Amino acid sequence: MAHATDAHAAHEPATQPEPARRVRERHAIVVGASSGMGAALVEQLASEGVRVVALARRKDALEELARRCGGNVIALAHDVHDFDAVPALFERCVRELGGLDLFVYAAGIMTEVGAHEFDTRKDLDMLAVNVGGAVAWTNEAAKLFRTQRSGTIVGISSIAGERGRKGNPVYGTTKAALNHYLEALRNRLADYGVHVCTIKPGFVETAMLASARAQGRSIQGAISAQAAARSILKAARGRRNEVFVPFKWTLVAAVIRNIPSVLFKGLNI
Amino acid sequence: MEILSLRGPRTVESSFEYIEGWGMAVGRHARVLRPRSVEEIVQCFALARAAGSTLTLRGGGNSYGDASCPAQDLVLDVTRMDRVLGFDARTGIATLEPGVTIEKLWKTILPLGFWPRVVSGTMFPTLAGALAANIHGKNNFAVGTIGDACLEFDLVLPSGEVRTCNRERNADLFHAAIGGFGMLGCFGRIVLQTKRVHSGNVRVRGESTRDLREMMAYFEAHKATSDYLVGWVDCFAGGDACGRGLIHDAHNLHEGDDPSPERSLTVAHQELPANILGLFPKSQVWRILELFNHDLGMRSINAAKYVAGRLEGMGEPYLQSHAGFSFLLDYVPNWKWAYGRARGERGLIQYQPFVPQAVAHDVYSEILARCRHAGQVPYLGVFKRHREDSFWLTHAVDGWSFALDFKVDPARRAALWKLCDELTELVISAGGRFYFAKDLVVGAEDTARFLPQDRLAAFAALKRACDPQTLIEGQLYRRAFRDWIAA
Numbered sequence: 066m067a068h069a070t071d072a073h074a075a076h077e078p079a080t081q082p083e084p085a086r087r088v089r090e091r092h093a094i095v096v097g098a099s100s101g102m103g104a105a106l107v108e109q110l111a112s113e114g115v116r117v118v119a120l121a122r123r124k125d126a127l128e129e130l131a132r133r134c135g136g137n138v139i140a141l142a143h144d145v146h147d148f149d150a151v152p153a154l155f156e157r158c159v160r161e162l163g164g165l166d167l168f169v170y171a172a173g174i175m176t177e178v179g180a181h182e183f184d185t186r187k188d189l190d191m192l193a194v195n196v197g198g199a200v201a202w203t204n205e206a207a208k209l210f211r212t213q214r215s216g217t218i219v220g221i222s223s224i225a226g227e228r229g230r231k232g233n234p235v236y237g238t239t240k241a242a243l244n245h246y247l248e249a250l251r252n253r254l255a256d257y258g259v260h261v262c263t264i265k266p267g268f269v270e271t272a273m274l275a276s277a278r279a280q281g282r283s284i285q286g287a288i289s290a291q292a293a294a295r296s297i298l299k300a301a302r303g304r305r306n307e308v309f310v311p312f313k314w315t316l317v318a319a320v321i322r323n324i325p326s327v328l329f330k331g332l333n334i
Numbered sequence: 335m336e337i338l339s340l341r342g343p344r345t346v347e348s349s350f351e352y353i354e355g356w357g358m359a360v361g362r363h364a365r366v367l368r369p370r371s372v373e374e375i376v377q378c379f380a381l382a383r384a385a386g387s388t389l390t391l392r393g394g395g396n397s398y399g400d401a402s403c404p405a406q407d408l409v410l411d412v413t414r415m416d417r418v419l420g421f422d423a424r425t426g427i428a429t430l431e432p433g434v435t436i437e438k439l440w441k442t443i444l445p446l447g448f449w450p451r452v453v454s455g456t457m458f459p460t461l462a463g464a465l466a467a468n469i470h471g472k473n474n475f476a477v478g479t480i481g482d483a484c485l486e487f488d489l490v491l492p493s494g495e496v497r498t499c500n501r502e503r504n505a506d507l508f509h510a511a512i513g514g515f516g517m518l519g520c521f522g523r524i525v526l527q528t529k530r531v532h533s534g535n536v537r538v539r540g541e542s543t544r545d546l547r548e549m550m551a552y553f554e555a556h557k558a559t560s561d562y563l564v565g566w567v568d569c570f571a572g573g574d575a576c577g578r579g580l581i582h583d584a585h586n587l588h589e590g591d592d593p594s595p596e597r598s599l600t601v602a603h604q605e606l607p608a609n610i611l612g613l614f615p616k617s618q619v620w621r622i623l624e625l626f627n628h629d630l631g632m633r634s635i636n637a638a639k640y641v642a643g644r645l646e647g648m649g650e651p652y653l654q655s656h657a658g659f660s661f662l663l664d665y666v667p668n669w670k671w672a673y674g675r676a677r678g679e680r681g682l683i684q685y686q687p688f689v690p691q692a693v694a695h696d697v698y699s700e701i702l703a704r705c706r707h708a709g710q711v712p713y714l715g716v717f718k719r720h721r722e723d724s725f726w727l728t729h730a731v732d733g734w735s736f737a738l739d740f741k742v743d744p745a746r747r748a749a750l751w752k753l754c755d756e757l758t759e760l761v762i763s764a765g766g767r768f769y770f771a772k773d774l775v776v777g778a779e780d781t782a783r784f785l786p787q788d789r790l791a792a793f794a795a796l797k798r799a800c801d802p803q804t805l806i807e808g809q810l811y812r813r814a815f816r817d818w819i820a821a
Contacts, residue, residue, distance in 0.1 A: 155350060159363060213361075
């Protein structure tokens with residue numbers, strides 16, 4: 066060929082993506098990022114040089130977070146009830162980041178319900194945020210990650226999904242549903258090199274915990290959201306499947322899971 | 335973007351994905367539109383116009399290079415339009431939606447005693463993709479390309495106009511869109527001629543050949559009588575053994591040859607085995623191949639295959655199902671992952687020159703020598719015989735093609751492209767051509783040299799007429815066509 070020396074450079078497609086490294090991600094999305102573990106994850110990732118899109122309903126809290134993190138965080142206001150908006154918003158996030166390696170769904174609500182309260186409106190709202198929003202967002206991430214054969218999905222579930230406790234029937238249901246959904250995705254995507262990590266926090270110092278305390282519940286031994294975020298990223302990078310945070314809840318869960326129903330009925334947990 | 339709405343009036347199904355060439359060495363993120371009707375194809379063009387993005391047409395995504403890779407934000411994928419609209423079991427004429435795959439076609443018609451006249455080495459391409467690439471099979475020397483088996487199609491132009499094209503009506507568009515790699519419009523309906531078969535099996539004979547000359551002599555001696563001929567070449571062998579390999583020579587059975595055609599013509603008889611040795615799931619076999627995916631490993635595998643081929647060549651002819659003989663590339667699902675599954679790190683390219691009969695031996699010997707000298711030996715080499723056809727951008731020549739699979743290693747990527755450039759010069763000087771279903775390395779300057787000038791000019795004029803705003807383009811268009819079409 067006449068144009069000998071740099072001919073290959075001219076022909077080489079310019080759109081070859083940057084190599085997706087297995088261990089350290091470069092682009093991340095965190096949904097539910099305005100407080101608690103979501104915010105702590107954004108801070109942790111940004112401090113490591115990862116570019117993050119942080120989404121939550123409260124724009125002011127997000128902007129404050131973005132300010133704290135310097136230039137690596139893009140803040141976008143979004144209400145996870147708005148399922149219709151998700152596909153276009155997801156695409157926008159990925160395009161702004163220039164790729165995606167890590168997706169975290171950290172949005173969740175626990176509405177207080179009374180001991181004899183059966184409020185369908187409250188219950189469906191928890192399902193919408195904790196399950197509906199998770200499915201709407203994570204499906205988009207799953208489609209992208211499957212086709213690019215790389216990426217990690219992290220879902221923040223809860224210890225509450227382990228058994229049907231009497232305290233808040235539907236909150237536990239949403240977390241059990243999320244566990245099931247994430248496990249199924251993990252199995253679907255394993256052949257494509259995509260990892261799905263289910264995080265089951267016990268007591269972590271978050272707004273949710275503060276609100277539980279305000280209701281008069283006594284809660285001790287909670288870890289900070291920052292400590293939880295470190296454990297979550299470690300689990301995701303270690304390609305762990307299901308991880309209790311902090312670790313001691315692994316033992317608690319093992320016990321709770323194995324209490325026979327006939328006894329469980331009578332227990333006040 | 336109004337492309338997206340879960341509620342309200344149904345819009346075209348779409349998904350934001352990573353879209354890559356089959357060889358994984360090129361790709362980008364894009365929103366993929368998946369229309370379900372001709373009306374929705376028209377809607378896709380309108381959506382692209384409104385979004386200010388060009389649209390890349392895509393079928394099954396089986397082209398090795400960038401033939402269906404988007405240059406901008408939107409892709410039109412025809413795979414949801416996969417209905418067989420009709421099949422006439424007296425004439426063997428099939429009317430198909432564009433997203434019907436070769437797999438769906440053969441599974442539909444084989445029980446009725448028919449087989450597609452032309453199939454590729456994998457059954458997953460759509461007919462739209464197959465026509466756009468003008469694919470060929472192991473019988474190219476005998477029956478031509480899939481374009482030769484096409485009777486008619488509807489082409490949806492970016493304007494929304496639907497043109498019916500055949501050899502009489504819109505004959506220019508017929509000969510340009512077949513082999514036109516989706517640059518002119520989107521197929522909306524395809525009418526294909528299929529062939530009658532009297533058995534679900536073909537009779538196959540293995541012939542081991544000690545060098546390239548022996549292989550070519552065998553093809554020449556048998557091309558008048560054989561139905562299918564394909565040669566495998568051990569590209570690692572040098573010196574006197576350069577071009578050593580194994581030919582598979584297959585014949586269709588005549589009426590009465592198969593004592594129980596009703597059994598062999600079933601889909602169940604054709605299925606490829608689900609497990610290796612009854613145990614190891616096929617879906618995981620690529621992991622084993624991955625262990626051998628380096629020069630030493632592939633040198634060993636090629637040598638072992640040659641020895642096995644010598645033994646096979648001494649044996650008797652045997653019967654093999656049509657699917658088993660045709661779709662060798664489908665035996666190990668996702669075997670390409672042996673070249674590296676993680677995105678963007680590795681992959682493979684297939685470099686497949688088509689060289690005229692008279693000079694083929696010398697050109698291919700030189701190509702193999704240069705690959706060995708450069709330390710970039712193809713891990714797989716496949717040899718086929720071709721004939722000319724009447725499609726404007728056709729790759730086919732009266733001669734030979736040699737498909738070479740090169741591993742793309744990030745550290746050696748630039749060197750590989752440079753080697754390919756040298757080989758390309760060799761091929762074009764010898765009057766050879768390239769096939770864009772495989773290619774990822776040829777530039778616009780090269781394309782303008784190896785395709786006939788009058789055909790190029792006519793194609794450029796047709797592109798400007800059908801798609802004056804250049805709404806349809808992809809990476810292939812930008813790489814190999816845009817410069818001379820715009821000129």
